[in-house]
Amino acid sequence: MDWNTQYRDRIRKSGGGDYLSQVGHTEQGRPISNEQFIELFNQITDLLTLAPGDTLLDLCCGNGVFTQKLAKRCQTAVGADLSEDLINIAQTDHAAPNLTYYACDARHIDTLPLPAEPKFSKVLMYAALQHFGRNDLRGLLQSLWPVTETGTVFLFGFIPDADLAHQFYDTPERRAERQRRIEEGTDPIGEWWKRDTVKQCAEEAGLTCTFAEVPPGHHAARYRFHAIMQR
Numbered sequence: 001m002d003w004n005t006q007y008r009d010r011i012r013k014s015g016g017g018d019y020l021s022q023v024g025h026t027e028q029g030r031p032i033s034n035e036q037f038i039e040l041f042n043q044i045t046d047l048l049t050l051a052p053g054d055t056l057l058d059l060c061c062g063n064g065v066f067t068q069k070l071a072k073r074c075q076t077a078v079g080a081d082l083s084e085d086l087i088n089i090a091q092t093d094h095a096a097p098n099l100t101y102y103a104c105d106a107r108h109i110d111t112l113p114l115p116a117e118p119k120f121s122k123v124l125m126y127a128a129l130q131h132f133g134r135n136d137l138r139g140l141l142q143s144l145w146p147v148t149e150t151g152t153v154f155l156f157g158f159i160p161d162a163d164l165a166h167q168f169y170d171t172p173e174r175r176a177e178r179q180r181r182i183e184e185g186t187d188p189i190g191e192w193w194k195r196d197t198v199k200q201c202a203e204e205a206g207l208t209c210t211f212a213e214v215p216p217g218h219h220a221a222r223y224r225f226h227a228i229m230q231r
């Protein structure tokens with residue numbers, strides 16, 4: 001799937017300031033409300049136990065709509081995303097003095113000039129694991145080993161749940177549309193994950209793994225979950 005082109009298309013369709021639509025935080029084609037955005041943000045900081053002394057790596061940070069706010073809650077932050085278009089928006093509209101953005105494929109994160117010290121105490125990948133397969137996740141966790149340390153918390157948030165896909169594709173029309181878009185190469189979601197698979201990848205990498213739920217009022221609570229890993 002060509003995610004770069006898909007996100008370029010979203011930017012084009014969403015218009016200048018609609019940061020949430022640019023990165024797919026929408027419900028029935030409209031951006032989620034500010035209250036829902038804040039609720040997700042607060043849950044991210046809670047699950048990461050983000051603290052002022054933390055060093056944060058936000059993988060697949062998109063246009064930085066969460067990253068900039070997270071950077072205000074920690075010591076330093078790095079955001080990386082495949083899409084140069086989204087990184088340009090992040091650098092222009094969601095900058096912060098303690099925040100550096102890079103355009104980079106997360107599968108090649110080891111090519112970035114990330115500091116050897118201090119290690120990242122928190123790693124976030126929010127609403128993006130669907131763009132990766134099992135071997136990508138394995139490789140990613142391995143590449144992150146040199147830049148993380150004992151105690152580092154990893155939050156893979158907002159993962160589409162393979163066991164709940166039927167609650168998203170809940171009508172014959174939606175299932176047909178999914179099939180059509182997969183064949184056309186424009187499937188907007190990508191990989192649906194089983195919790196066991198995520199846990200297995202974490203444990204193979206020497207991390208513990210627990211799960212949390214999307215806030216119940218959010219439409220995606222029916223079909224997404226969060227995985228919290230710790231080194």
Ligand SMILES: C[S@@+](CC[C@H](N)C(=O)[O-])C[C@H]1O[C@@H](n2cnc3c(N)ncnc32)[C@H](O)[C@@H]1O
Nearest residue numbers: 023060061062081082083105106126127128131
């Ligand atoms: C749904 S958006 C989420 C963005 C951000 N984390 C948020 O929640 O606002 C998914 C992001 O993953 C990025 N992405 C997809 N494949 C990637 C890859 N291989 N490496 C880095 N970023 C990738 C996309 O460019 C996009 O910005």
